[in-house]
Amino acid sequence: MAVTTRVLGRSGIEVSALGMGCWAIGGPWAEGTQPLGWGAVDDDESVRAVRRALDLGITLFDTADTYGAGHGERVLGRALAGRRDDAVIATKWGYTFDEASRQATGEDASPGYLRTAVTASLRRLDTDRIDLYQLHLADLSVPRAQALIGTCEDLVAEGLIRAYGWSTDRTDRAAAFGQAAAGATAVQHALSVLRDAPELLAVCEKYDLASVNRGPLGMGLLTGKYSAGSTLPRDDVRGLTPGWLEWFRGGRPAPEWLRRVGAVRAALTADGRTLAQGALGWIWARSGRTIPIPGCRTVAQVEENAAALHRGPLPADQFVEVERQLAAVRTAALRDADRPHWPRPTHPTVHP
Numbered sequence: 001m002a003v004t005t006r007v008l009g010r011s012g013i014e015v016s017a018l019g020m021g022c023w024a025i026g027g028p029w030a031e032g033t034q035p036l037g038w039g040a041v042d043d044d045e046s047v048r049a050v051r052r053a054l055d056l057g058i059t060l061f062d063t064a065d066t067y068g069a070g071h072g073e074r075v076l077g078r079a080l081a082g083r084r085d086d087a088v089i090a091t092k093w094g095y096t097f098d099e100a101s102r103q104a105t106g107e108d109a110s111p112g113y114l115r116t117a118v119t120a121s122l123r124r125l126d127t128d129r130i131d132l133y134q135l136h137l138a139d140l141s142v143p144r145a146q147a148l149i150g151t152c153e154d155l156v157a158e159g160l161i162r163a164y165g166w167s168t169d170r171t172d173r174a175a176a177f178g179q180a181a182a183g184a185t186a187v188q189h190a191l192s193v194l195r196d197a198p199e200l201l202a203v204c205e206k207y208d209l210a211s212v213n214r215g216p217l218g219m220g221l222l223t224g225k226y227s228a229g230s231t232l233p234r235d236d237v238r239g240l241t242p243g244w245l246e247w248f249r250g251g252r253p254a255p256e257w258l259r260r261v262g263a264v265r266a267a268l269t270a271d272g273r274t275l276a277q278g279a280l281g282w283i284w285a286r287s288g289r290t291i292p293i294p295g296c297r298t299v300a301q302v303e304e305n306a307a308a309l310h311r312g313p314l315p316a317d318q319f320v321e322v323e324r325q326l327a328a329v330r331t332a333a334l335r336d337a338d339r340p341h342w343p344r345p346t347h348p349t350v351h352p
Contacts, residue, residue: 003284003312004057006291008088009185009210011163013131015088017284018309019060019293020053020302021214025075026068028235029097031104037068039235041297043075050079052299054086056306062188062212062293064092064136065121069102073124084127090186090212091125092167093117094136109137109144111151118160132212133161134188135177138168142176149181156183165209171199178207186210191290192218193268193282193322194260204289216283216292217276219247221261224275226253260326267322271315277308282322285313 003017024038025046050061061080063072073091080087093114096105108117121130133155135145145166155161165186166177174187187204191197191213204211217223232251247257261275268278276294283292296302314322 002310004309006210006288008060008132008163008291009165009204009289010208011132011183011185013088013162013185015060015291016058016309017291018058018280018305019062019090019212019291020050020058020305021293021295022050022061022063022072022076023067024295024297025049026063026072027075029067029069029071029102029104035235036104037235038295038297039233043078045299046075046297047079049296049299049302050076051083053296053302053306054083056302057309058302058306059086060088060090060291060293062090062214064095064134065117065124066092066095066097066104066136069097069104070099070120070124071102073121077124077126081126088131089125089127090132090134090188091121091130092134092136093121094140107137109140109148111148114148114151115155118155122160129159130161131163132186133164134186135164135166135168138166138170138173140173142173145173145177146180149177149184152181153183165212167214169197169200171203174200174203174209175207178203178209184209186212188212188214188293190215191283191286191292192216192222193264193279193326194218194222194257196286201287201289204287209289210291211287211289213283213290213292215247217279217294218257218261219245219295221247221253221257222276222279224261224265226258228253228255228258263328264322264325267318267325268314270318270321271311273308273311274304276304277311278314280305280308281311281314282319285316285319 005014006017008015027041028037063076095107152164163185167188169189177184187209189200283290294305
């Protein structure tokens with residue numbers, strides 16, 4: 001059964017059930033010598049991809065001010081020129097950067113910087129409002145995050161943002177924000193068929209928040225295009241592999257994760273879906289609040305992902321079979337060879 005729209009939490013904003021992640025279209029940027037982008041991109045192709053997504057019914061576009069050190073927002077704004085009212089824009093703040101050098105420079109969790117950041121994002125996006133504004137500092141303490149709520153509420157009252165949320169994998173952070181922040185409407189967190197997030201999904205259910213899912217395709221592993229012999233270029237964030245990036249190691253797919261992909265491939269594709277479409281269908285079957293945002297930088301990628309909308313969630317029997325296969329995989333993951341990479345590694349200064 002097709003699934004085309006979902007509601008963005010308690011904001012009531014209707015969005016496509018599938019979003020487009022815009023990290024990659026930001027192009028190159030770095031923290032020192034560590035690349036944080038996905039390598040060189042063609043801005044014209046990025047614009048075509050965004051517009052094709054709109055044509056195929058995708059309305060949610062998720063970016064961050066730091067992607068490409070501001071360049072990602074500029075490309076998205078250019079792509080949406082003349083079609084702004086067809087789109088729901090989600091962006092993030094909290095990390096600081098230098099646009100000229102395309103370098104990440106740190107972070108700023110102050111209310112003053114929040115207002116500076118939203119003004120700059122509005123300018124780069126060439127829009128008068130941001131639909132979903134998300135705190136990007138995943139591990140910020142609860143008191144410091146709650147100190148930002150008043151400014152967020154002021155921005156809503158001023159019409160500069162429509163709603164706000166937090167990009168975090170920390171259940172306590174998501175729950176504290178959902179409980180205390182009237183205008184909070186979403187938690188962006190990691191979720192894929194390879195890595196479930198039951199506690200975060202429970203928080204979203206309890207506080208009527210949308211679950212916006214980054215990494216729904218395992219940073220490419222669930223597209224089926226990578227094998228044990230694949231090597232990523234050094235200007236790709238996956239090529240030098242920062243500590244928080246679990247799917248790749250030393251520029252190659254991590255063997256333990258390739259084993260897990262192999263274990264569920266047949267079940268995800270049993271009804272004729274591609275592997276990526278099956279992975280997206282699992283997410284929709286997992287919860288009625290989920291909105292996966294796979295990254296895209298070409299028209300072809302957009303078209304394959306958008307086709308998943310018409311197939312909808314995995315049927316119940318297929319979902320059960322995937323879960324059966326995953327139970328065995330998760331048990332195997334407790335072996336000594338896998339333990340260093342399970343659960344998620346600690347986070348460094350900057351991460352998406």
